[in-house]
Every structure is written in C-alpha cells, then in structure tokens.
Amino acid sequence: MKNPIAERITDFLKHYPPFSSLEYSKLLEIAKTCRVLYLEKNQTLFKINDPTHAFFYVVASGAIGLSVTSDTDDVLIDKCDEGDILGLRPFFAKNNYLMTAKAREESIVYAIPIETFKPYVAENPAVLSFLLESFASNTRNPYDKNNKGKLISENVIYNDQNAEIQYYQPIKYTRNPITATPVDIVKFVAQTMASSKIGSIIIHEDRKPIGIVTDKDLRSKIATGLYSIDVTIDKIMSSPVITVADNLSIAEAQIMMLKHNVSHLCVTKDGTNDSEITGIITEHDIVVAQANNPGVLLKQSKRAQKSADLKEVREKLVDLIQHSLDKNVPINHITSIVGEINLAITKRAIELAIKKMDTLPPAQFAWINIGSQGRKEQLLLTDQDNAIVFEDVEEEKYDAVKNYFIDLAEKVTRTLNKIGYEYCPNQMMASNPLWCKSVSDWQHQFKGWINAPAEKGVLNNTIFFDYDFVYGNEDLVDTISTTIVEETDKNELFFAYLGADALKNPPPLGFFRQFLVENDGEHKDTFDLKGRALMPLIDAARILSLSKGIKNISNTISRYSKLAELEPQNATIYESCADAFAELLKFRTEEGLKNETDGRYLNLTELSKLDKVKLKNDFQPINDIQEVIKNKFQLTYFT
Structure with a gap:
C-alpha cells in the first residue's frame, strides 16, 4: 500500500x-x-x-x-x-x-x-x-x-x-584497564565493577580482548533473570569487542562508535584483537574531551557558583592550551581564546563577590585587568594584576564608596587566588587603595605619570598603560583612555623617558652571538626569556602605540598589526616583531607547561640546536624596533 x-x-x-x-x-x-x-x-x-x-x-x-x-x-x-x-x-x-x-x-x-x-x-x-x-x-x-x-x-x-x-586532538582514555577472564563468575565481576566504580570490564585471554561486559549487560541479562548471577562471565559478554590503536582522535573514536553502534572501544598495542590490551575508550571520555572546547568553558564560567567551579574551568583551560600547542595552532589564536576565557573567569568572580556583599555597589564602577592579563597574554598561571575605577561621587561619600570597592576587590582577589592566580607580589591589585580610585583620581594619576615621568616614577608603572575592561561601566575606562591620548599627544618629555626605558634591554646576544644568561642567583646560567626578549618587544609596542594615539588595543601582536597599518614604511619591521613575539611567547608557554612554572627562565642546555637558532633569529627584530624608537624619539643621547 x-x-x-x-x-x-x-x-x-x-x-x-x-x-x-x-x-x-x-x-x-x-x-x-x-x-x-x-x-x-x-x-x-x-x-x-x-x-x-x-x-x-x-x-x-x-x-x-x-x-x-x-x-x-x-x-x-x-x-x-x-x-x-x-x-x-x-x-x-x-x-x-x-x-x-x-x-x-x-x-x-x-x-x-x-x-x-x-x-x-x-x-x-x-x-x-x-x-x-x-x-x-x-x-x-x-x-x-x-x-x-x-x-x-x-x-x-x-x-x-x-x-x-x-x-x-588525541582522546584521553583509561590506560591499563581492569579486566576479567571468561571463566570468572558474574557476581564477582559485578562486585569488582562496583568497587572500582567502572561501567565496563574487558574480558581477555592471555591479555588479548575477546569480549566486553557493561552495566547494560548486567541490567538486561542478569537483573531480568535471563541468566543467573552465578554463571561465568563469558555467558553474558558482548563479542567480539571493537579494538582500535593508540593515539585515536576524538573524531575517529566517534566514527568507530557510530559505525559499530557501541559505546566502548578497546585499545590494543597494534589496534587488533590479536594484540595486548592497553586501554579502554568510553562515550564518557568523548563527552569529557568535548568539555574542553572554548564555548563549553565559557558557559561553565558563566554558571559557576563557587571558586572551585572556576578553578575547574582554569584547569581545563590548561589542557586546551597544551592541546592547541600540540596541534601547532598559531599562538595568537590561543591567546585570543584564553584571554576571553580568563576574562569570563574574572567576570564571574566579580559577580559572585558582589552577591556576598551586604549591599549592591553604591556607584558605577569598572574592573580592569592590567599587565599581561590586560594584554590578554596570560597563558600560564602567573600573578594577578588589576584595578578598579569608580564614578566620581560627592566628597562626603568618597571614603565610604572607596572602602566598599576595596572590600569587594579583596573578595575578588581572594577568589582568583583560590582559582590559581597568585597575589601580585608588588600589590598591583584592586584591593590596594592605591589602585582603587575614582575616575578623576585616575585621570590625575595618569596626568602625573605622563607630565612628570621622572618625578612620578612612570617607568615603574608602565604596566598600567596595558589594561583591558572586564566588568561594569566601560564608559569610565573610555574616559581614562581619552585622557591618556590627550596628555601623551606630542609630549616629547614623556616619550623620551619611556623610550629610554624601552631601550634598557638590547638584543640578548654577546659579541660572539652567545646568549646573555643570568650570572648569579637562583636562576644562574638560565636565559631570562621574559626580561631579555619578551619585555623589549612589549615595551616597544606600548610606546609606539601611545605615540600614535591608538586606543583600546593593548595586546602586543595586535599593537604591531595596527602600527604596520598606520606606518607602511615600517610595516616589515612591525610584522617581524609580531612574529618574533609570538614565537617567544610560545617558547615561554611550552617551558611553563612542561615544568609547571611561569616559564620565564629557559635552561639552554635542554634546547635543541634548531630551537637555539630560532631564539637567536627572534632577537634581530628587537634590534630593529629599538632603532625605530631611537630615530622616532631622537634618543641617541639617552642611550
């Protein structure tokens, strides 16, 4: 019909x-x-x-x-x-x-x-x-x-x-899984699964897989009375088991499960069932792997209810960074993704802190990240740097309003510390009264740094020129940005001091092209990747961006890209600086992940010859960009 x-x-x-x-x-x-x-x-x-x-x-x-x-x-x-x-x-x-x-x-x-x-x-x-x-x-x-x-x-x-x-990316799975032999009794196998908190067990002969038993088998074949709990496990196992080789990707695992309509895969030495068992992949492993994608991490950040939830997101973010590096994803893509997730974590920490306060904020405010966080270049768990800007209020309310935001900042920075972001050793945090100010006070602060650089110590606070809006009223931050642009416009004294500071660290190679390493202290004979290579490029990008009146761009690579657009005559140098910075940042990130440190100091003896050549090639743009600074700001006599 x-x-x-x-x-x-x-x-x-x-x-x-x-x-x-x-x-x-x-x-x-x-x-x-x-x-x-x-x-x-x-x-x-x-x-x-x-x-x-x-x-x-x-x-x-x-x-x-x-x-x-x-x-x-x-x-x-x-x-x-x-x-x-x-x-x-x-x-x-x-x-x-x-x-x-x-x-x-x-x-x-x-x-x-x-x-x-x-x-x-x-x-x-x-x-x-x-x-x-x-x-x-x-x-x-x-x-x-x-x-x-x-x-x-x-x-x-x-x-x-x-x-x-x-x-x-390769899927993570359970290695050396618990197994059983075909003559084992169902009752004892089930007890093993329950005590080990596993949902499946591979059946083997001479360490070669011949079948698998899952919770579903126990429910459909034992709980229903189809078989006695005292029979041998081979009576209820599913056979043959689907086997795969090591280093399977998530996509490949999904294909295999879909193709064979199974929820478990057995990993063997050579991928066949005539080889020794080395692991097991489950649907749960696939779900967990997907949980490390950027969108899911952002969603988890927004829904976090306590610092432990945010710490879990940050730990998953480390895995995402490592997998991205393993896949040779460009470092600027990684910093973009990680920067957004770090921002989401901080934003949620602020929201949770506000909930803990007795009252709502008494005035409009903005939370800003500064330094590497402000540049969205914090791939490793380094210290936190932040500040608060609040709207101007009546003089009689000022102290109470400021104290409220200092209390709020203490809660936020404490949460960030629990997540894994260490307290700033120099106390450059919003919980420090020096860095929790009204808009007018911040404008006055920047005017002082800019117009009297030697007197006000701007060289010690250039970190504050690298900031990124996180939470609150962004107009307050825009007001400060406008003030900075106005005060730095054609300010020769400011750029002379800032330029001289940017030239303090020349390319880190000796006369015979040997690396300049630390001479003493805890890090003796190691190479200071941050101080000698990354910071000269960061400092140069900052001063040149300020001199061009570039607003709302603080990321070093993005700054060089914008400079290349505005100054075609120097575009080749700026592009080389961006490339060198990206490679140096990758070196630091890999070093930090490998040794669970901030990656600042490299042990040169552990580098391959090729890596040493790459490093030295990245130093030439430092020399080129410092020549641009010398010529642009006429700094021959300062250096």
Whole structure:
C-alpha cells in the first residue's frame, strides 16, 4: 500500500546530501518513520541545555534560526533554510544542546529518528562522512559553498580551526584497564565493577580482548533473570569487542562508535584483537574531551557558583592550551581564546563577590585587568594584576564608596587566588587603595605619570598603560583612555623617558652571538626569556602605540598589526616583531607547561640546536624596533 506522505518526504530528501547518497527504496523506508513538524513563527524546536532529542531535523520549508546566549542576549549565529540539517548532536555526544533552534517564520521540519537512520550511516561511508564533517566543523552543510566552515558554537569569536582543536586532538582514555577472564563468575565481576566504580570490564585471554561486559549487560541479562548471577562471565559478554590503536582522535573514536553502534572501544598495542590490551575508550571520555572546547568553558564560567567551579574551568583551560600547542595552532589564536576565557573567569568572580556583599555597589564602577592579563597574554598561571575605577561621587561619600570597592576587590582577589592566580607580589591589585580610585583620581594619576615621568616614577608603572575592561561601566575606562591620548599627544618629555626605558634591554646576544644568561642567583646560567626578549618587544609596542594615539588595543601582536597599518614604511619591521613575539611567547608557554612554572627562565642546555637558532633569529627584530624608537624619539643621547 502506498504511503503518499512518505513518498513526498522521500522526493524532497533525495535532492539534498547526505540523503542523495542513499537508494530511493532505503530513503523511502526512512521516510516512513519520519515525523512532520509544523512550527509557527518564534516557536522553539529545542533550546540551549535541553536534553538531546531522539531525532535530528531537516528543514522542509521556512527557516530555523540558530542562536547562542551571550550574557543575557540571544545572538543569532546562523539560519537553516530548505534542505539544511540541524540537531545532529545526539549522533555524536550525550550532553545537552549547545544552541537554541527557533522558527524565524512558519516552517515545516522533518524529524528523522536517529535509531532508524544509524544503520544507514554505518553502511554508507558517504553519509557518515557528511554527518561527521557537519558536526565536527560545526556547519549546517559542509558542502555549502556560501557558508563553508562557518562556525556554530557557544561564542561567535571562535573560528573553525578551534573546532579542529576539539575534534581532532588525541582522546584521553583509561590506560591499563581492569579486566576479567571468561571463566570468572558474574557476581564477582559485578562486585569488582562496583568497587572500582567502572561501567565496563574487558574480558581477555592471555591479555588479548575477546569480549566486553557493561552495566547494560548486567541490567538486561542478569537483573531480568535471563541468566543467573552465578554463571561465568563469558555467558553474558558482548563479542567480539571493537579494538582500535593508540593515539585515536576524538573524531575517529566517534566514527568507530557510530559505525559499530557501541559505546566502548578497546585499545590494543597494534589496534587488533590479536594484540595486548592497553586501554579502554568510553562515550564518557568523548563527552569529557568535548568539555574542553572554548564555548563549553565559557558557559561553565558563566554558571559557576563557587571558586572551585572556576578553578575547574582554569584547569581545563590548561589542557586546551597544551592541546592547541600540540596541534601547532598559531599562538595568537590561543591567546585570543584564553584571554576571553580568563576574562569570563574574572567576570564571574566579580559577580559572585558582589552577591556576598551586604549591599549592591553604591556607584558605577569598572574592573580592569592590567599587565599581561590586560594584554590578554596570560597563558600560564602567573600573578594577578588589576584595578578598579569608580564614578566620581560627592566628597562626603568618597571614603565610604572607596572602602566598599576595596572590600569587594579583596573578595575578588581572594577568589582568583583560590582559582590559581597568585597575589601580585608588588600589590598591583584592586584591593590596594592605591589602585582603587575614582575616575578623576585616575585621570590625575595618569596626568602625573605622563607630565612628570621622572618625578612620578612612570617607568615603574608602565604596566598600567596595558589594561583591558572586564566588568561594569566601560564608559569610565573610555574616559581614562581619552585622557591618556590627550596628555601623551606630542609630549616629547614623556616619550623620551619611556623610550629610554624601552631601550634598557638590547638584543640578548654577546659579541660572539652567545646568549646573555643570568650570572648569579637562583636562576644562574638560565636565559631570562621574559626580561631579555619578551619585555623589549612589549615595551616597544606600548610606546609606539601611545605615540600614535591608538586606543583600546593593548595586546602586543595586535599593537604591531595596527602600527604596520598606520606606518607602511615600517610595516616589515612591525610584522617581524609580531612574529618574533609570538614565537617567544610560545617558547615561554611550552617551558611553563612542561615544568609547571611561569616559564620565564629557559635552561639552554635542554634546547635543541634548531630551537637555539630560532631564539637567536627572534632577537634581530628587537634590534630593529629599538632603532625605530631611537630615530622616532631622537634618543641617541639617552642611550
């Protein structure tokens, strides 16, 4: 008997990938199980954090908008039109939806049952490839020429390269898992699983896998009475077990699980079942791996309820940085992502601190990060540097308002310290009354630094010229930025002092091109990567940006990019400085992650010859940029 609705669905689907790869008869069988959904304008199909559905969806007519939440606003990031697929998450992940799907006009959507479609995916590589590429690249259609590579993620600042970080990095899994032999009794195997808090156990002979038993087997075969709890484990095991080789990526693990319709993979020495067991991969491992993607970490930051929650995010961020470096992702992309997540962590710490205060803030204020945090160059867990700007208030209220913000800052800095950001040894923190001021006081402070640099010690406080707005009223920060631009404009004395300071550290090579290392102290014979190589480039970018009146750009690489745009005659030098800074920052980050330090001091004996050559090549731009500073500010006599 004909089914006109199913035939109509089939005739529609056959024109769009991946359905176009299927035979008409098979597509018709799928269509018979589909549901047809009618959505009115603004009706929601699924929302962020909803549990995943048993269906994925194809737009038959109309348009479905996909949006994420940025702070409290819904941000539309894509629109699915006729033939586009959405809601693929249940195929590849068990955690909830990461976006909202809502009809932008009256729409008809076909809901295709995932369980019905899975067998066709497993037997058709073209279909599997399409779905995996769609999900892994976060595109609604990887073959869409107009939108290829367009990101659909938690935060719209990320590009498809970050999706590659997530899905093509090696998956972490349990090594040397607990195993059982086929003659072990179910009862004792179950007790072992319970005491070890594991959901599966591999059955082996001579350390070679022959089967697997999961919680599901115990429920469906033992709890139902199908088998006695006293039988041997081989009676209820699933066999054969799916085996894979080491160094499997997340994407590859997802493919294997989907292809074989399993939730566990056994890792062996050579990837076959005739080889020794070395590990086990579970669906949970895939979910955990996905939890380290930037969008998820941002979401976790926003929802954190205590410092321990934020500490967990920061620890996951370390893994993200390491994986990004392993994948050779450009360091400027890493700093951009990490900077946003660090900012989100700080912002949430402030929100939690405000909740702990007896009253709401008595005046408008802004929290700013300064130094490396202000430049969004803090990849390692170094100390915190921050400040507070609050609006001008009546003189009689000033002390009370300032004391409120100092108390607030103490709570915030304490939380940040618990997360892992050490207190600044020089007390350059918002909890220090010196760095918690009204707008007018901050304007006065900067005017003093700028117009009397020698007297006011601006050279010790250049850190305050590298700041980034974090929370509150950004207009207060803009007011200070305007003051800095006005006061530094054509201020020859200020730039003379600042320029001389920027020239204090020449390229760190001796007469015979040997590295200049520390002569004594705790770090004797090591190379000070921060002081001798990174800081000269940071200082140069700062003074040149200030001299050009560049506002709201504090990141060193971004500063050099802007300078190259404004001064084409020096563009080659600025671009070389940006490249050198990026490589030096990568050196420091790798050193810090390897030794769990701030990465400042390099042991040159541990570097390869190639790395030493790279380092020395990065020093030439320091010489070039210092020559630019000498000429621009006529500093021959200062040096």
